[in-house]
Structures are given as C-alpha cells and as structure tokens.
Amino acid sequence: MSELTERQKDILGIIVGSYVKTICPVGSRAIAKSYRQELSPATVRNEMHDLEEEGYIKQPHTSAGRVPTDRGYRYFVDHLIAKEKLGPHVAALVAREYREHMDNIETLIERTSKILSTLSEQAGLVVFPAFEGLVLKRIELTLLGNDRLLVVWVTENGFVQDRIIDMKEEIPGEELIRMNQFLNEELRGMLLAEVKSYVLSKLAQAGDSLRVLYRTALDIIRDGFPKVEQRRLALEGSRYILEQPEFHDWQKSRLLFKTLEARDSLMDLVQGNRDREGVQVRIGFEHHCEDIWDCSVVTTRYRVKDRTVGTLGILGPRRMEYGKVIPLVDFVGRRFGEVLEQWL
Amino acid sequence: MSELTERQKDILGIIVGSYVKTICPVGSRAIAKSYRQELSPATVRNEMHDLEEEGYIKQPHTSAGRVPTDRGYRYFVDHLIAKEKLGPHVAALVAREYREHMDNIETLIERTSKILSTLSEQAGLVVFPAFEGLVLKRIELTLLGNDRLLVVWVTENGFVQDRIIDMKEEIPGEELIRMNQFLNEELRGMLLAEVKSYVLSKLAQAGDSLRVLYRTALDIIRDGFPKVEQRRLALEGSRYILEQPEFHDWQKSRLLFKTLEARDSLMDLVQGNRDREGVQVRIGFEHHCEDIWDCSVVTTRYRVKDRTVGTLGILGPRRMEYGKVIPLVDFVGRRFGEVLEQWL
DNA sequence: GATTAGCGCTCTAACACTTTGAGTGCTAAA
DNA sequence: TTTAGCACTCAAAGTGTTAGAGCGCTAATC
Known part of the structure; x- marks a missing residue:
C-alpha cells in the first residue's frame, strides 16, 4: 500500500541492522552518522516520525530511539534484505x-x-x-510373548519405525511367517500412504480363499502403522x-x-x-x-x-x-x- | 563423627522443611514457634550457632536466617527424612x-x-x-543401494535398534539372505553383550569351509552393533x-x-x-x-x-x-x- | 519545499542516601 | 541451662538527584 521512499527504506534498513546487532533502540544521531550521505539528525527524525506513523518502527518509551515492529521486520525481509552468501x-x-x-x-x-x-x-x-511419504522396503513381524506383535517397518531410504500391537487372537508361528512373506511380496516398493487402501481394495476383490489372509493383513497394517500424530x-x-x-x-x-x-x-x-x-x-x-x-x-x-x-x-x-x-x-x-x- | 542432639536434629529438620517450602532463610523466632515444646529464640540461636559450626547450616549474609548446606541436606536425607507414602x-x-x-x-x-x-x-x-544387557530376538539385514547395509536388531522385549554400515565388498542378494538366516540361527536368545565374543570364538574354531561365513558375520556384527556411547x-x-x-x-x-x-x-x-x-x-x-x-x-x-x-x-x-x-x-x-x- | 539548528521537554538509568525490619551475637540475670 | 534484653549488622525497599540520550517543534536557512 504505502510506498516508502528510498531514504525511508535506507533508514529502516539501518534501524533493523543496528537493532539486531545491539538491541539498543536506535536514535536519530546514530542513523545520521551511518547514513551514506551527509544528513542531519533532525531530518532523520522527521523520516522516523513518518515510519512510525506507518507502523514500521516504534518507540519503547518517549524519548527513546526506535525499534522495528513486526511490520518493519517483515518489510525488511521482503524488500531490503541482503542475503549473505554462505561462507x-x-x-x-x-x-x-x-x-x-x-x-x-x-x-x-x-x-x-x-x-x-x-x-x-x-x-x-x-x-x-512423514512416514506416509516414504516407500516401503520391508516389513517384519515378530511375536513378543503370546499376544503381542512387534511390527517393524523399513523404508527404502533406511528409515526404521516400529510399533507393538495387541493381538485379538493368537497366530501360530508358521502362519505368521507366511503372513510376513505375504506382506512383503504384496507391499514392497509401495508408497506407505497407499498401503492401507491397497490392501483394502484387494480385500474387496478377494475370493473366499484369500479373504482371511487379507483380513489379517489389514488388521496388522491398520494397528501396526506408526502413529501420524506422534x-x-x-x-x-x-x-x-x-x-x-x-x-x-x-x-x-x-x-x-x-x-x-x-x-x-x-x-x-x-x-x-x-x-x-x-x-x-x-x-x-x-x-x-x-x-x-x-x-x-x-x-x-x-x-x-x-x-x-x-x-x-x-x-x-x-x-x-x-x-x-x-x-x-x-x-x-x-x-x-x-x-x-x-x-x- | 559429630553426633547431633535430638533437639539439634529437630531444629535442622525444621530448617530444611521450612526452607524447602519457602526458600526464605529460616530465623530463630520462626523455629521457636514451630518447635513442639516451648523454647525461646535465644536458645534456638545457640543451637543454630553450633549447627553452623558443624557445617549443617549457614547464613547467606550476616543478620539473615539460616539455610541448609549440602551437608545439612545430606544429614536430613540420611537420618531425618520422613519418606512420605505415595498417594x-x-x-x-x-x-x-x-x-x-x-x-x-x-x-x-x-x-x-x-x-x-x-x-x-x-x-x-x-x-x-543398555542394549548389551538385553537378549537378542532377531536380526535383519537389508541392503540399501549397492554398498550400504541396514542392520536392524530386535530384542526379546521389543526394543528395536538400527544402524547403517558401509560395505567393503558387495554381497549378492541370496548370500545376504543366507547370512541373515545364519545369524538368526546362531545368535537368537543370546545376551547381546556376548554376541561378539561368541562369533569370535566360533571363528577361531571354524574349519576352512565356514571361515568366510563367520568372518563376514563378525564384520557385520562389529560394524552394525549400535554404538554404546550414543x-x-x-x-x-x-x-x-x-x-x-x-x-x-x-x-x-x-x-x-x-x-x-x-x-x-x-x-x-x-x-x-x-x-x-x-x-x-x-x-x-x-x-x-x-x-x-x-x-x-x-x-x-x-x-x-x-x-x-x-x-x-x-x-x-x-x-x-x-x-x-x-x-x-x-x-x-x-x-x-x-x-x-x-x-x- | 526540503533541510537544519536550536531549544525545551521527557524519560531512563545510575547513584547516593535513608529507613525499616528481620535476625544475629553477646552478656547478664534467672 | 535457659532466657531476656540490647546493640549491631545487613538487605531490601523507597526517595531524591543527576546525567544523558533522544524526541518534537519552531524558526531560520538553503
């Protein structure tokens, strides 16, 4: 909206720069000194007054120098900033x-x-x-005791997540191994965000013989998926x-x-x-x-x-x-x- | 060494108790008031003087009340503390x-x-x-790219640790699977602290045919073991x-x-x-x-x-x-x- | 019209000074 | 052994003063 004159920009820049370094409110004298051309403090004061009216700077108290407001910083970042090259x-x-x-x-x-x-x-x-944004490399099921299952997820870039779930019914050892193999064959290389819906669709299509398998797989995936909110x-x-x-x-x-x-x-x-x-x-x-x-x-x-x-x-x-x-x-x-x- | 009288113990206890609650140095008047028997501040002062000489309490400055020293807290914890029952x-x-x-x-x-x-x-x-104090349930090797290996360790109580290692020479897929199986068979149920020395001793005993296998296993275990210092x-x-x-x-x-x-x-x-x-x-x-x-x-x-x-x-x-x-x-x-x- | 010098005003920060109250140590008496 | 009483010390809080930074405003200057 309100356009700043070049000089106002310079002054705002000096205020931000100085304040960031020293934390002291910046006074008109100091600005006048560090300004490239000769300029009297009084002139600077006038400009500062205008800048304050526009909300770019403010005084912590009467008779103190000015400090940048959020708006001042924002203007600085958007228009005045000299991005330093990284050493x-x-x-x-x-x-x-x-x-x-x-x-x-x-x-x-x-x-x-x-x-x-x-x-x-x-x-x-x-x-x-975000786990869902990564690609599954491997999933491993491990039985802890009789009724808890540890699900370990490994993504293609080597990110490992694990979660322990309670099992409603016990699964015998061999069946678990088969399930593990099945999950890996079905899901490897898939985006984790898509895993659940994929199995869900498969379940819908599956004939009776595979139904139980997909059903269990879905349970494991649903419960064993690392929590997003966490x-x-x-x-x-x-x-x-x-x-x-x-x-x-x-x-x-x-x-x-x-x-x-x-x-x-x-x-x-x-x-x-x-x-x-x-x-x-x-x-x-x-x-x-x-x-x-x-x-x-x-x-x-x-x-x-x-x-x-x-x-x-x-x-x-x-x-x-x-x-x-x-x-x-x-x-x-x-x-x-x-x-x-x-x-x- | 120096034995405290019952009264001194009481006073020290009051000082610790009061200071812990209020953070204010505790004066003789306050102690005299909260003491179970009638007692004048002057008497308390004398006792406090002795306690100070023994190093159980000190004054932050002249004319302030007393605060407990480390030694005072120590005595309190060792002898005076009334351990509260947990609600x-x-x-x-x-x-x-x-x-x-x-x-x-x-x-x-x-x-x-x-x-x-x-x-x-x-x-x-x-x-x-401490990872070494737990018992190994499972170990899984996963190849990331061609020359990095992800080693995932699972302990019996479901603690999962992983580490990525650089491989000196490439291992073909089938061989890796065999190695993985081998490691699990050999090491499952073993205390993690003993894993390394176990394989080392096996390597020493092994005939030529198994030598390479144990050698590679040892490399993986050595490099892939979660860092203790971390x-x-x-x-x-x-x-x-x-x-x-x-x-x-x-x-x-x-x-x-x-x-x-x-x-x-x-x-x-x-x-x-x-x-x-x-x-x-x-x-x-x-x-x-x-x-x-x-x-x-x-x-x-x-x-x-x-x-x-x-x-x-x-x-x-x-x-x-x-x-x-x-x-x-x-x-x-x-x-x-x-x-x-x-x-x- | 823009800039500046100059003046009076305001406000903070620092310092010195005083007062108040809490608390002690010591002594002499109980 | 305990206590009352008194003198003394010190921190914290309050008061007053001063110095200095910085502003706004006005009138003069470019």
Missing part, C-alpha cells in the same frame, strides 16, 4: 558432519538439527520425515534462545520453554503454511502460537524423491539476522534432502 | 499411563520420563536400556527447574541448559555410582558436574530379568522435597522395569 566453511562443515559417523537416520536428523543450531546460534528444528521432532540448541538478552526476563523464558516442551504446538508452529515453497519466515505475531510471539521461525520443506516429507528450520528471537539465517536454512534443507535420498 | 492416585496415574497407547519402547521411555517429571514437578530422566536419554520437564526461584538468575539457568544439552555429561551425572543398589541421592557438590552444583539428582536403576540395564530419576534444585521424591523414583523405577519385562 565456504559452512558447506565444508556440513559436508564433514554428514560424512562422519552417520549411523542411522535418527542420528542424521539429530545432527542436522544441531548443525542448524550451531551455525545460526539459534534453536535448530527438524521434523522427522511424529517426532528434533530440537537442539534451545539454550541459544535463553542466551538472548530479551529472554533474560524470567517470565518470558519460562513461557518459552513451556511451549517448547509441548511438542504438538511446536509442530504446528514449525510446519506453518504447508503449501508454500521455499524458505518461509514467520515473524512474531505472524504465527499463531501466542506464547512465543517474541520469536520468529525460519523454515523450509525438505524432499525425498521430489516428494515433500518434512520441515526443518530455526527458531529464535524476532530480532535475528535474517540475512544470514535464511540462506543457511535454505542450504541445509537442500543438503539434508540429498543425504536422506542418497541412502536409498 | 493412591500416583499408582493409579502410572497404571493408566502405562495402559494406554503404549506404541513401542521408545514411547514407553518417554512417557515414563514425563510421569517422573509431572509427579515430581522436576525434570524427569530415563536412560535408554546411548539415548529421555529428558522431560526441564522447564520445571527454570520455574524454581533460584534459577530466576539468568546466568544460572543459562549454564544449566547448556549442561542439559550436553548429553554426555548429563549421562555421567545420572548414572552416578553404578555399584549401588536402590535409590541414590546426590546433592549439590556431591556430584562432579560442576555446572549444576545447584542441583540434586535422585536416581535408581531399573532391571529387566534381574539384570540392571538402565537408570532413571529426577533432576531438580538442591532444595527439593526429598521425602516425596525418593519414594516416587523408587516406585516408578520398579514399575518401569516390570512393564519393560512384560513385553517379553
């Missing part, structure tokens, strides 16, 4: 981390979260891949947020950690708008988790075989170096997807 | 938690950690079972510590969370003295993790089939209600072991 050491570090002791997918995920956290000095987040999330480096001066306030940090422990809301927060491509930035009030309106999230989706299966990113105070963080999240998101695929 | 709701709550949606061992562990945390209002900790730890409710007034100080909470994120030192801290039976209490300086000398840990080992396989407990400020927490940890430790075994 060569970043790629090197990521490569090294991914080369060494990569024991399984879980380790990979946790390490990725740690990478994000260390490089951004914020909290790093990686949502575990999707995991790797969170590393939440301490970085605690170190930010704006969280020295005890009430704030208390609330923050309470929210971080409630994985559900955190998951919602991270997943954000599922349709959008590329790196997403949600600043302060823009997201709906009101307990952490003091925070921003920068996320991106990662893909395996051209299918989006998860989200990763970072969480930090609103006041963060978006210019650094955005390219980082973008880069790590791509690399992570690649590594996840490579194992296939 | 019936505790057993009920635990039973309910364990009945519902217990999807797999991981969920069980995380839920147990949460139970500990919720009921104690401290941070709850559960170290994942043992996981479920930590829930660290926010409760943040809520304690003594951690309103930003420096302290900062340090605490830094330490909590370094899982290695946390693991050392929790495991404590491996030889001792029953509930262990380590107060402040008694443990060796100096970053959290403001905290105490209450832990117990849990067992599967009479074999100690892990530790669980709670972590909180020194000032905690030991009388409540110790029975809780004891109870949950037993129940957890039982449930873990039941799945066998």
